[in-house]
Amino acid sequence: MAKAKQAQKWQRDPEGMRLRILEAAKQEFSAHGLAGARVDRIAAKAGANKRMLYYHVGNKDELYLAVLEGAYDKIRSEERGLDLEHLDPPEAIRRLIEFTWNYFLRNPEFLSLLQTENLARAKHLKKSTKVKSMHSPFVEMIRTVVRRGVDSGDFQVAVDPVQLYISIAGLCFFYLSNSATLSVIFGRDLLDKKAKDERLAHMVGLVLAALTGQSVALIEIAKAPKSRAAVAQTV
Amino acid sequence: MAKAKQAQKWQRDPEGMRLRILEAAKQEFSAHGLAGARVDRIAAKAGANKRMLYYHVGNKDELYLAVLEGAYDKIRSEERGLDLEHLDPPEAIRRLIEFTWNYFLRNPEFLSLLQTENLARAKHLKKSTKVKSMHSPFVEMIRTVVRRGVDSGDFQVAVDPVQLYISIAGLCFFYLSNSATLSVIFGRDLLDKKAKDERLAHMVGLVLAALTGQSVALIEIAKAPKSRAAVAQTV
DNA sequence: GGAGAAATTAACCCGTTGGATAAATACTGT
DNA sequence: ACAGTATTTATCCAACGGGTTAATTTCTCC
Numbered sequence A, B: 001m002a003k004a005k006q007a008q009k010w011q012r013d014p015e016g017m018r019l020r021i022l023e024a025a026k027q028e029f030s031a032h033g034l035a036g037a038r039v040d041r042i043a044a045k046a047g048a049n050k051r052m053l054y055y056h057v058g059n060k061d062e063l064y065l066a067v068l069e070g071a072y073d074k075i076r077s078e079e080r081g082l083d084l085e086h087l088d089p090p091e092a093i094r095r096l097i098e099f100t101w102n103y104f105l106r107n108p109e110f111l112s113l114l115q116t117e118n119l120a121r122a123k124h125l126k127k128s129t130k131v132k133s134m135h136s137p138f139v140e141m142i143r144t145v146v147r148r149g150v151d152s153g154d155f156q157v158a159v160d161p162v163q164l165y166i167s168i169a170g171l172c173f174f175y176l177s178n179s180a181t182l183s184v185i186f187g188r189d190l191l192d193k194k195a196k197d198e199r200l201a202h203m204v205g206l207v208l209a210a211l212t213g214q215s216v217a218l219i220e221i222a223k224a225p226k227s228r229a230a231v232a233q234t235v
Numbered sequence C: 001g002g003a004g005a006a007a008t009t010a011a012c013c014c015g016t017t018g019g020a021t022a023a024a025t026a027c028t029g030t
Numbered sequence D: 001a002c003a004g005t006a007t008t009t010a011t012c013c014a015a016c017g018g019g020t021t022a023a024t025t026t027c028t029c030c
Helices: A003-009 A014-036 A038-043 A048-054 A060-080 A089-106 A109-119 A129-135 A138-153 A161-177 A181-188 A193-212 B004-008 B016-037 B038-043 B050-058 B060-080 B090-108 B108-119 B130-132 B136-154 B161-177 B179-186 B193-212
Strands: none
Touching: A003 A014, A003 B038, A003 B193, A014 A038, A014 A048, A014 A060, A014 A109, A038 A048, A038 A138, A048 A129, A060 A109, A060 A129, A060 B038, A089 A161, A089 A193, A089 B004, A089 B038, A109 A161, A109 A181, A109 B004, A109 B016, A109 B108, A129 A193, A129 B136, A129 B179, A161 A181, A161 B161, A161 B193, A181 B108, A193 B038, A193 B161, A193 B179, B004 B193, B016 B060, B016 B090, B016 B108, B060 B090, B090 B108, B090 B136, B090 B161, B090 B193, B108 B161, B136 B161, B161 B179, B161 B193
16 A cells, blocks of 8 residues: 555644644535535545544634635735736726736636625625725725826716726626526536626727727627627728 | 404415415525425425425425526516617616616526526526526627618627626626625615615716727716715716 | 325434544654 | 643434334215
8 A cells, every 4th residue: 555655644633633634624615605615525525534624723613714705815815916007997897807807717716715605695795804904005996097187188987996896796796606507598618718808898898999989899799700809890 | 263254265276276386385495595495494484285295296306496497587587578679778788787787686596497407507597497498589689780880880890799797697696686795795775766866877977988989887886966975087 | 983195293313524543654853 | 740721522312304114083985
């Protein structure tokens, strides 16, 4: 048995163990939801023992909350790196949409976790002390962009930054988190490369057109020849 | 015990029983998800016996699928009554948004069910033969509206009806289905009357502005008199 | 009014699951 | 090298949950 050798690899490594547990838990919770998640599977996936979860993190609920907090922590910290301040307003909005879209694409477990937590009506999140304090300065970042856009004349109207953010997140989130049922309903694969490119173009066009009033590059549906066209068309 | 009397009320009523079971199951599944739902609770809520579920519908999965199909059936049939054909395009879009928004508000279990099913990557829905055939002529309805809008000059650009529908649904869906976590994050109650009114106005403004290019009535944040600032300002 | 089918109930079965107990093993400082 | 602590493992179990078996009641139609 190579067991001995393997075991050696991470014997007595509390930090690493905790991380592996959280990672495995993230996978499990996002794949099966809170009730569907199996503690033993998490343990197995983490190369650990069930008892370890309780030792290092706590019971199932605490484990779940830890995963959730970690997920929020991650996106908030990436958001902080966006520095929309130095872009001209329309470009800043475009970048915000692209970031959100790509983040959701890169982190599908994040979407699942949010869905799971919302099905529970945020019961667990409400208990979190950490998350509340994260209240990212993100909203202010957006508010500033909007204000600058209005001042410069790029935007025709001042939008509530929270509404705008929810709209952008919603456009991205719904498409991705519901792609499974939508694909069945509409009979198209919404996750192939072409479809995703089109979606991004559509969203950027929609939001920018609404803000600037220029339907330039609005919605690209005027499909071109064979290429993914998807491009817009100035009207 | 009034038990005897009560029991009399719906003794031997297969149709009614099936309906009560499905209704109870809808509640349970939307409240707890598939894995979290408890067959016994459904039975109790339906005023039935656990065995009855298996007798009338089948096992837990079949029950779940039946609920899901019922939910889709309901929204599709209501959608058919929209007759957007007789409205001028911008008005038709406004009505579509309002319908979607109100339907989601009136049927929160529908949102939960969709979330649940998407967490399962539509595993069950794919097995449904019924749902696929429902592929509502809804998309065509929207396509027609868009085409008319372009022809009349109301809309500046032709949008893919599926993208448009997903955008509208997404704007409504995300706000409502994620209101629990969003409320925590942003520290506002997103479900009070005022917030909901603002949201509807925002969405209508956003979509219509994008389509027509008229930012008129874009984002209505130009709230009235005494209400708490946060208001917009037409620029 | 009674035979047979349909509907309903009560009781049980048995694998699973979250969690707990206690023992073993590795590491630390002295 | 040894006492004490931190980490890990091997088992156990009581509760629960989905599903089944078999008996009971109610209806229907003759």
